[in-house]
Amino acid sequence: MHTAHEMSEWSAFSLHESILDAVAANVAILNDRGEIIAVNDAWVQFAEFHQLAVDNYGLSLNYVSFCESLDAADAVDAKQGLQDLLAGEPGPVRFEYQIFLGNDPLWTRMTATRIFRDDRTAILLTHEDITLQRRTQAALGRATAALLHAEDDERRRIARELHDGTAQYLTGAKLMLGAMKTEGRAEKIRLEVEALLANALDEIRSLSYVLHPPALEEMGLGPAIRQMAEGFARRTGLAVQIDIADDFPKMTRPIEVALYRVAQEALANVHRHAGSPRATIGLRQAGEMVLLSIRDYGVGLPESAQAIAGVGLAGMRLRLEFVNGHISLTNVVPGLLVEAWAPFQPKPAA
Ligand SMILES: Nc1ncnc2c1ncn2[C@@H]1O[C@H](COP(=O)(O)OP(=O)(O)OP(=O)(O)O)[C@@H](O)[C@H]1O
Ligand SMILES: [Mg+2]
Incomplete structure:
Protein backbone atom coordinates (compact mmCIF):
# COMPACT_ATOMS: atom_id res chain seq x y z
CA MET A 1 0.00 0.00 0.00
CA HIS A 2 1.32 3.40 -0.92
CA THR A 3 0.45 6.08 1.60
CA ALA A 4 0.77 9.80 2.01
CA HIS A 5 2.36 11.13 5.19
CA GLU A 6 -0.95 11.60 6.92
CA MET A 7 -1.67 7.89 6.67
CA SER A 8 0.64 7.18 9.64
CA GLU A 9 -2.05 8.70 11.86
CA TRP A 10 -4.27 5.87 10.72
CA SER A 11 -2.02 3.15 12.12
CA ALA A 12 -4.95 0.83 12.75
CA PHE A 13 -5.15 0.50 9.02
CA SER A 14 -1.93 -1.50 8.73
CA LEU A 15 -3.74 -4.85 8.60
CA HIS A 16 -6.28 -3.46 6.22
CA GLU A 17 -3.51 -2.20 3.97
CA SER A 18 -2.37 -5.66 3.08
CA ILE A 19 -5.95 -6.73 2.54
CA LEU A 20 -6.49 -3.87 0.13
CA ASP A 21 -3.31 -4.76 -1.75
CA ALA A 22 -4.71 -8.21 -2.36
CA VAL A 23 -7.80 -6.76 -4.02
CA ALA A 24 -7.90 -6.71 -7.82
CA ALA A 25 -9.87 -3.44 -7.98
CA ASN A 26 -8.11 -0.08 -7.85
CA VAL A 27 -8.61 1.21 -4.32
CA ALA A 28 -7.95 4.63 -2.82
CA ILE A 29 -8.73 6.04 0.59
CA LEU A 30 -9.85 9.67 0.76
CA ASN A 31 -9.73 11.78 3.90
CA ASP A 32 -12.65 13.93 5.04
CA ARG A 33 -11.58 16.69 2.66
CA GLY A 34 -11.65 14.32 -0.29
CA GLU A 35 -7.85 14.06 -0.61
CA ILE A 36 -6.28 10.75 -1.55
CA ILE A 37 -4.27 9.51 1.42
CA ALA A 38 -3.59 5.94 0.30
CA VAL A 39 -3.81 3.79 -2.81
CA ASN A 40 -3.39 0.04 -3.20
CA ASP A 41 -1.02 -1.89 -5.48
CA ALA A 42 -3.63 -2.30 -8.22
CA TRP A 43 -4.13 1.48 -8.32
CA VAL A 44 -0.36 2.03 -8.64
CA GLN A 45 -0.05 -0.54 -11.41
CA PHE A 46 -2.99 0.99 -13.26
CA ALA A 47 -1.44 4.48 -13.03
CA GLU A 48 1.91 3.17 -14.27
CA PHE A 49 0.45 1.07 -17.05
CA HIS A 50 -1.61 3.91 -18.46
CA GLN A 51 1.03 6.53 -17.64
CA LEU A 52 -1.52 8.72 -15.89
CA ALA A 53 -0.57 12.39 -15.78
CA VAL A 54 -0.71 12.68 -11.99
CA ASP A 55 2.11 13.09 -9.47
CA ASN A 56 2.87 10.23 -7.10
CA TYR A 57 -0.06 8.05 -8.33
CA GLY A 58 -2.48 10.80 -7.32
CA LEU A 59 -1.54 10.75 -3.63
CA SER A 60 -2.55 14.06 -1.94
CA LEU A 61 -4.68 14.95 -4.95
CA ASN A 62 -8.12 16.20 -4.00
CA TYR A 63 -10.29 13.65 -5.77
CA VAL A 64 -13.49 15.66 -5.41
CA SER A 65 -11.93 18.68 -7.11
CA PHE A 66 -10.39 16.34 -9.66
CA CYS A 67 -13.86 15.04 -10.60
CA GLU A 68 -15.02 18.63 -10.87
CA SER A 69 -12.20 19.44 -13.27
CA LEU A 70 -13.25 16.64 -15.64
CA ASP A 71 -15.57 17.99 -18.26
CA ALA A 72 -18.07 15.13 -18.23
CA ALA A 73 -21.61 14.67 -16.96
CA ASP A 74 -20.82 11.49 -15.04
CA ALA A 75 -17.84 13.16 -13.34
CA VAL A 76 -20.22 15.86 -12.07
CA ASP A 77 -22.51 13.14 -10.71
CA ALA A 78 -19.56 11.36 -9.12
CA LYS A 79 -18.39 14.60 -7.49
CA GLN A 80 -21.87 15.20 -6.08
CA GLY A 81 -22.04 11.65 -4.77
CA LEU A 82 -18.69 11.98 -3.00
CA GLN A 83 -19.66 15.34 -1.48
CA ASP A 84 -22.91 13.84 -0.22
CA LEU A 85 -20.96 11.01 1.41
CA LEU A 86 -18.56 13.44 3.07
CA ALA A 87 -21.55 15.47 4.27
CA GLY A 88 -22.89 12.40 6.06
CA GLU A 89 -25.06 10.55 3.54
CA PRO A 90 -24.94 6.83 4.36
CA GLY A 91 -23.98 5.66 0.86
CA PRO A 92 -22.42 3.68 -0.70
CA VAL A 93 -22.58 5.48 -4.03
CA ARG A 94 -21.93 3.76 -7.35
CA PHE A 95 -21.26 5.05 -10.84
CA GLU A 96 -20.43 3.28 -14.05
CA TYR A 97 -18.67 5.25 -16.73
CA GLN A 98 -16.26 5.05 -19.63
CA ILE A 99 -12.70 6.32 -19.50
CA PHE A 100 -10.59 6.97 -22.56
CA LEU A 101 -6.93 6.18 -22.04
CA GLY A 102 -5.78 4.09 -24.97
CA ASN A 103 -7.41 2.99 -28.20
CA ASP A 104 -10.28 1.15 -26.61
CA PRO A 105 -12.38 2.91 -24.01
CA LEU A 106 -12.55 1.17 -20.63
CA TRP A 107 -15.70 0.74 -18.60
CA THR A 108 -15.27 1.36 -14.89
CA ARG A 109 -17.53 0.90 -11.90
CA MET A 110 -16.72 3.33 -9.10
CA THR A 111 -17.96 2.53 -5.60
CA ALA A 112 -17.47 4.97 -2.72
CA THR A 113 -18.17 3.87 0.84
CA ARG A 114 -17.96 6.02 3.95
CA ILE A 115 -15.86 4.62 6.79
CA PHE A 116 -15.61 5.94 10.34
CA ARG A 117 -12.67 5.80 12.75
CA ASP A 118 -12.31 7.73 15.97
CA ASP A 119 -14.84 10.34 14.85
CA ARG A 120 -13.01 10.80 11.60
CA THR A 121 -14.58 10.21 8.25
CA ALA A 122 -12.80 8.64 5.33
CA ILE A 123 -13.98 7.28 2.02
CA LEU A 124 -13.06 3.95 0.56
CA LEU A 125 -13.06 4.43 -3.19
CA THR A 126 -12.83 1.46 -5.56
CA HIS A 127 -12.65 1.34 -9.33
CA GLU A 128 -13.41 -1.99 -10.98
CA ASP A 129 -12.77 -2.71 -14.62
CA ILE A 130 -16.11 -3.88 -16.01
CA THR A 131 -15.17 -3.60 -19.69
CA LEU A 132 -15.45 -7.33 -20.31
CA GLN A 133 -18.84 -7.45 -18.60
CA ARG A 134 -20.11 -4.54 -20.69
CA ARG A 135 -18.81 -6.06 -23.92
CA THR A 136 -20.40 -9.42 -23.09
CA GLN A 137 -23.68 -7.68 -22.30
CA ALA A 138 -23.56 -5.86 -25.63
CA ALA A 139 -22.72 -9.07 -27.50
CA HIS A 212 -42.58 -28.98 -34.07
CA PRO A 213 -41.33 -32.53 -34.59
CA PRO A 214 -43.94 -34.79 -32.93
CA ALA A 215 -41.58 -37.76 -32.94
CA LEU A 216 -39.23 -36.09 -30.48
CA GLU A 217 -41.63 -36.21 -27.56
CA GLU A 218 -43.01 -39.65 -28.31
CA MET A 219 -39.90 -41.63 -29.03
CA GLY A 220 -36.96 -39.57 -27.83
CA LEU A 221 -34.00 -38.03 -29.62
CA GLY A 222 -32.34 -41.10 -31.18
CA PRO A 223 -35.35 -42.37 -33.15
CA ALA A 224 -36.49 -38.80 -33.90
CA ILE A 225 -33.14 -37.96 -35.49
CA ARG A 226 -33.26 -41.23 -37.39
CA GLN A 227 -36.72 -40.46 -38.76
CA MET A 228 -35.79 -36.88 -39.62
CA ALA A 229 -32.52 -37.90 -41.31
CA GLU A 230 -34.24 -40.64 -43.34
CA GLY A 231 -36.89 -38.18 -44.52
CA PHE A 232 -34.20 -35.64 -45.34
CA ALA A 233 -32.24 -38.24 -47.29
CA ARG A 234 -35.36 -39.20 -49.30
CA ARG A 235 -36.20 -35.61 -50.18
CA THR A 236 -32.67 -34.48 -51.06
CA GLY A 237 -30.95 -37.60 -52.35
CA LEU A 238 -28.15 -37.18 -49.79
CA ALA A 239 -26.91 -40.59 -48.58
CA VAL A 240 -27.07 -40.37 -44.78
CA GLN A 241 -25.44 -43.04 -42.66
CA ILE A 242 -26.98 -43.09 -39.20
CA ASP A 243 -24.94 -44.37 -36.21
CA ILE A 244 -27.37 -44.32 -33.33
CA ALA A 245 -27.96 -47.24 -30.95
CA ASP A 246 -31.56 -48.45 -30.97
CA ASP A 247 -31.71 -48.31 -27.19
CA PHE A 248 -30.26 -44.82 -26.85
CA PRO A 249 -31.88 -43.51 -23.66
CA LYS A 250 -34.37 -40.66 -23.67
CA MET A 251 -33.00 -37.44 -22.22
CA THR A 252 -34.52 -34.28 -20.74
CA ARG A 253 -36.49 -32.16 -23.16
CA PRO A 254 -34.29 -29.04 -23.44
CA ILE A 255 -31.25 -31.19 -24.30
CA GLU A 256 -33.20 -33.25 -26.84
CA VAL A 257 -34.70 -30.17 -28.52
CA ALA A 258 -31.31 -28.42 -28.72
CA LEU A 259 -29.56 -31.46 -30.24
CA TYR A 260 -32.45 -32.17 -32.61
CA ARG A 261 -32.32 -28.62 -33.98
CA VAL A 262 -28.55 -28.86 -34.35
CA ALA A 263 -28.92 -32.10 -36.32
CA GLN A 264 -31.57 -30.50 -38.54
CA GLU A 265 -29.50 -27.39 -39.27
CA ALA A 266 -26.26 -29.34 -39.79
CA LEU A 267 -27.93 -31.62 -42.36
CA ALA A 268 -29.50 -28.63 -44.09
CA ASN A 269 -26.03 -27.07 -44.27
CA VAL A 270 -24.53 -30.22 -45.76
CA HIS A 271 -27.20 -30.16 -48.43
CA ARG A 272 -26.85 -26.44 -49.15
CA HIS A 273 -23.13 -25.81 -48.82
CA ALA A 274 -20.98 -28.94 -48.65
CA GLY A 275 -21.37 -30.36 -52.15
CA SER A 276 -21.07 -33.79 -50.57
CA PRO A 277 -23.03 -36.82 -51.79
CA ARG A 278 -23.07 -38.36 -48.33
CA ALA A 279 -23.03 -37.61 -44.63
CA THR A 280 -22.77 -39.50 -41.35
CA ILE A 281 -24.76 -38.64 -38.26
CA GLY A 282 -23.96 -40.18 -34.89
CA LEU A 283 -25.24 -39.93 -31.34
CA ARG A 284 -23.47 -41.43 -28.37
CA GLN A 285 -22.89 -41.00 -24.69
CA ALA A 286 -19.36 -39.96 -23.75
CA GLY A 287 -18.92 -40.01 -19.97
CA GLU A 288 -21.07 -37.27 -18.49
CA MET A 289 -21.77 -35.78 -21.89
CA VAL A 290 -23.72 -36.73 -24.96
CA LEU A 291 -22.09 -36.19 -28.33
CA LEU A 292 -23.97 -35.56 -31.56
CA SER A 293 -21.70 -35.55 -34.60
CA ILE A 294 -22.46 -34.75 -38.21
CA ARG A 295 -19.74 -35.35 -40.76
CA ASP A 296 -19.83 -34.63 -44.48
CA TYR A 297 -17.28 -35.20 -47.23
CA GLY A 298 -17.55 -31.89 -49.05
CA VAL A 299 -15.67 -28.62 -49.31
CA GLY A 300 -15.46 -27.79 -45.59
CA LEU A 301 -15.96 -24.40 -43.94
CA PRO A 302 -14.61 -21.38 -45.84
CA GLU A 303 -11.34 -19.88 -44.58
CA SER A 304 -12.58 -16.40 -43.81
CA ALA A 305 -14.84 -15.84 -40.83
CA GLN A 306 -16.76 -13.19 -42.80
CA ALA A 307 -17.96 -15.83 -45.23
CA ILE A 308 -19.58 -17.63 -42.29
CA ALA A 309 -22.30 -15.09 -41.74
CA GLY A 310 -25.52 -17.12 -41.53
CA VAL A 311 -27.87 -17.56 -38.61
CA GLY A 312 -27.63 -21.36 -38.59
CA LEU A 313 -24.23 -21.88 -36.96
CA ALA A 314 -24.76 -18.99 -34.54
CA GLY A 315 -28.11 -20.50 -33.58
CA MET A 316 -26.53 -23.91 -32.94
CA ARG A 317 -23.94 -22.32 -30.69
CA LEU A 318 -26.55 -20.39 -28.69
CA ARG A 319 -28.88 -23.36 -28.33
CA LEU A 320 -26.05 -25.45 -26.92
CA GLU A 321 -24.87 -22.68 -24.60
CA PHE A 322 -28.37 -22.44 -23.17
CA VAL A 323 -28.13 -26.09 -22.06
CA ASN A 324 -24.49 -25.79 -20.86
CA GLY A 325 -23.13 -27.52 -23.90
CA HIS A 326 -20.85 -26.39 -26.69
CA ILE A 327 -20.10 -26.97 -30.33
CA SER A 328 -16.93 -27.55 -32.31
CA LEU A 329 -16.52 -27.27 -36.07
CA THR A 330 -13.51 -28.95 -37.63
CA ASN A 331 -12.50 -29.17 -41.27
CA VAL A 332 -11.38 -32.77 -41.66
CA VAL A 333 -10.46 -32.87 -45.36
CA PRO A 334 -12.55 -33.76 -47.07
CA GLY A 335 -15.49 -32.15 -45.37
CA LEU A 336 -16.73 -30.70 -42.11
CA LEU A 337 -17.17 -32.39 -38.74
CA VAL A 338 -19.73 -30.75 -36.48
CA GLU A 339 -19.59 -31.97 -32.88
CA ALA A 340 -22.30 -30.86 -30.50
CA TRP A 341 -21.72 -31.63 -26.82
CA ALA A 342 -24.34 -31.40 -24.11
CA PRO A 343 -24.62 -32.74 -20.57
CA PHE A 344 -26.03 -36.28 -20.55
CA GLN A 345 -29.26 -36.00 -18.57
CA PRO A 346 -31.45 -39.12 -18.83
CA LYS A 347 -35.16 -38.40 -18.63
CA PRO A 348 -36.42 -39.32 -15.15
CA ALA A 349 -38.80 -42.31 -15.23
CA ALA A 350 -42.36 -40.98 -15.20
N1 LIG B 1 -21.29 -28.49 -44.08
C1 LIG B 1 -20.75 -27.36 -44.58
N2 LIG B 1 -19.84 -27.43 -45.59
C2 LIG B 1 -19.30 -26.29 -46.11
N3 LIG B 1 -19.60 -25.05 -45.67
C3 LIG B 1 -20.50 -24.93 -44.70
C4 LIG B 1 -21.12 -26.06 -44.09
N4 LIG B 1 -21.94 -25.62 -43.12
C5 LIG B 1 -21.86 -24.27 -43.14
N5 LIG B 1 -21.00 -23.85 -44.09
C6 LIG B 1 -20.60 -22.46 -44.37
O1 LIG B 1 -20.86 -21.68 -43.24
C7 LIG B 1 -21.75 -20.63 -43.58
C8 LIG B 1 -22.64 -20.32 -42.40
O2 LIG B 1 -23.55 -21.37 -42.17
P1 LIG B 1 -24.92 -21.02 -41.46
O3 LIG B 1 -25.71 -22.24 -41.27
O4 LIG B 1 -24.59 -20.21 -40.24
O5 LIG B 1 -25.62 -20.03 -42.49
P2 LIG B 1 -26.34 -20.36 -43.86
O6 LIG B 1 -26.60 -21.84 -43.95
O7 LIG B 1 -25.57 -19.72 -44.96
O8 LIG B 1 -27.71 -19.61 -43.71
P3 LIG B 1 -28.86 -19.96 -42.67
O9 LIG B 1 -28.87 -18.76 -41.76
O10 LIG B 1 -30.10 -20.12 -43.46
O11 LIG B 1 -28.48 -21.21 -41.94
C9 LIG B 1 -22.46 -21.09 -44.83
O12 LIG B 1 -22.89 -20.00 -45.58
C10 LIG B 1 -21.39 -21.88 -45.54
O13 LIG B 1 -20.52 -21.03 -46.23
MG1 LIG C 1 -27.42 -22.91 -42.40
Missing part, protein backbone atom coordinates in the same frame (compact mmCIF):
# COMPACT_ATOMS: atom_id res chain seq x y z
CA LEU A 140 -25.58 -10.86 -25.79
CA GLY A 141 -27.91 -8.04 -26.76
CA ARG A 142 -26.81 -8.29 -30.37
CA ALA A 143 -27.20 -12.08 -30.37
CA THR A 144 -30.68 -11.82 -28.87
CA ALA A 145 -31.65 -9.25 -31.48
CA ALA A 146 -30.33 -11.51 -34.24
CA LEU A 147 -32.29 -14.41 -32.79
CA LEU A 148 -35.49 -12.37 -32.70
CA HIS A 149 -34.88 -11.30 -36.27
CA ALA A 150 -34.40 -14.91 -37.28
CA GLU A 151 -37.67 -15.77 -35.57
CA ASP A 152 -39.41 -13.00 -37.50
CA ASP A 153 -37.90 -14.22 -40.76
CA GLU A 154 -39.05 -17.73 -40.00
CA ARG A 155 -42.59 -16.56 -39.33
CA ARG A 156 -42.61 -14.56 -42.52
CA ARG A 157 -41.41 -17.61 -44.43
CA ILE A 158 -44.15 -19.75 -42.90
CA ALA A 159 -46.75 -17.13 -43.68
CA ARG A 160 -45.53 -16.91 -47.27
CA GLU A 161 -45.58 -20.66 -47.65
CA LEU A 162 -49.09 -20.92 -46.27
CA HIS A 163 -50.25 -18.08 -48.49
CA ASP A 164 -48.50 -18.95 -51.74
CA GLY A 165 -48.71 -22.72 -51.45
CA THR A 166 -51.36 -24.21 -49.25
CA ALA A 167 -53.88 -21.40 -49.68
CA GLN A 168 -53.55 -21.59 -53.48
CA TYR A 169 -54.38 -25.30 -53.49
CA LEU A 170 -57.39 -24.74 -51.29
CA THR A 171 -58.58 -21.83 -53.44
CA GLY A 172 -58.21 -24.00 -56.52
CA ALA A 173 -60.21 -26.77 -54.92
CA LYS A 174 -62.95 -24.31 -53.99
CA LEU A 175 -63.17 -22.96 -57.53
CA MET A 176 -63.39 -26.46 -58.93
CA LEU A 177 -66.21 -27.35 -56.59
CA GLY A 178 -67.99 -24.21 -57.80
CA ALA A 179 -67.51 -25.31 -61.43
CA MET A 180 -68.86 -28.74 -60.63
CA LYS A 181 -72.39 -27.32 -60.32
CA THR A 182 -72.47 -25.96 -63.86
CA GLU A 183 -70.30 -28.28 -65.91
CA GLY A 184 -71.60 -31.65 -64.91
CA ARG A 185 -68.19 -33.33 -65.35
CA ALA A 186 -68.22 -34.49 -61.78
CA GLU A 187 -65.78 -37.35 -61.85
CA LYS A 188 -62.92 -35.44 -63.53
CA ILE A 189 -63.34 -32.49 -61.18
CA ARG A 190 -63.54 -34.77 -58.16
CA LEU A 191 -60.14 -36.22 -59.08
CA GLU A 192 -58.58 -32.80 -59.49
CA VAL A 193 -60.02 -31.58 -56.19
CA GLU A 194 -58.70 -34.66 -54.51
CA ALA A 195 -55.20 -34.01 -55.86
CA LEU A 196 -55.27 -30.37 -54.73
CA LEU A 197 -56.44 -31.28 -51.25
CA ALA A 198 -53.79 -33.99 -51.02
CA ASN A 199 -51.11 -31.42 -51.89
CA ALA A 200 -52.46 -29.00 -49.30
CA LEU A 201 -52.42 -31.74 -46.67
CA ASP A 202 -48.86 -32.72 -47.53
CA GLU A 203 -47.70 -29.15 -47.16
CA ILE A 204 -49.47 -28.59 -43.88
CA ARG A 205 -48.00 -31.84 -42.55
CA SER A 206 -44.43 -31.08 -43.50
CA LEU A 207 -44.74 -27.50 -42.30
CA SER A 208 -46.07 -28.51 -38.91
CA TYR A 209 -43.42 -31.19 -38.74
CA VAL A 210 -40.64 -28.66 -39.25
CA LEU A 211 -42.17 -26.31 -36.68
